[in-house]
Amino acid sequence: MTNTTHDYYARKSSDHHDHDHDHDHDDHKQPNPANEHDNGPPGEYEIMSRAMQELLEQKGMITAAQVAKRMELFDEEFPYHGAQVVARAWVDPAFKQRLLADGRAACAEMGAMLEAERLIAVENTPEVHNVIVCTLCSCYPRALLGMPPTWYKSRNYRSRVVFEPRAVLKEFGTELPDSVTVRVHDSNADMRYLVVPMRPQGTEGWSEVKLAGLLSRDMLVGVTVPKV
């Protein structure tokens, strides 16, 4: 088992693509500027967690597949509604106004119940680009966007995007001219945030479903922008 243990990260990452699932794979895009393991060795709790999982696997009490399945169930508990909400805002100006005025009420219209979460939707324009972070922990609108991506929780992203947002955005492939104001939102207390990207040119007449297909989770956090 020593080889397996030694190779733990590599094994997990290659296994990851073997199973059947439909969440997007933005975590694996290169270059990935802010992953969990880019700040040196893993933390104490991460090591304990991995050690515990390995022990349980070795003793035959759980399997890696069960852990992966459980993580997918987490995703299902927090279904991803963000793309449908933004696509509706693109085709229905009145809905967009309601979304910007009171995000939770507007999402409820579409059947996305955010429970206690207060949602602030912020709109990208030719003048302003919005990006979301939680520097204190990793607050995230799970009821709307599902589980947060690993990079969103990384210390690298959380610490850097507040003071050098343009450098971080560039690492995600998003370069903005100085004439565009970068507006960073630190999601540090009771509000949760959703970025409404600009609808790309060339999508005139598209259906809501087709428009929603353009929208990845990363765009709704504000680190990338939709393109046709």
Place this chain on the structure above:
Amino acid sequence: MSSSASLKSTYTPAPVHRYRVGDKVTVKRTFPPGHRRTPQYIRGKQGVVERICGTYPNPEELAYGFDGLPAKVLYRVRFLQTHVWPGYAGPANDIIEMEIFEHWLEPAAT
């Protein structure tokens, strides 16, 4: 899809609040122990009230099992990045916004 008229706003009213949208405020520069939702990097910085979010139970009390009442008024405050970070590399128009509870704010000197 239901009509918007039937939907009640989810924002919590804050009928009594010390600051209004547009007011200049300074975040207190204090470092008390305990659970605080005011990031260290923003303490002592001056900004402008962007919106009033409503009233929320005080997280500094909730964190220790208290009920957090009376609820505190929560604001969103907008800061210029060049003010928050000396040596900020981006243009002067870049901004950062975050949520600050009323008891962490005082009127800006200017």
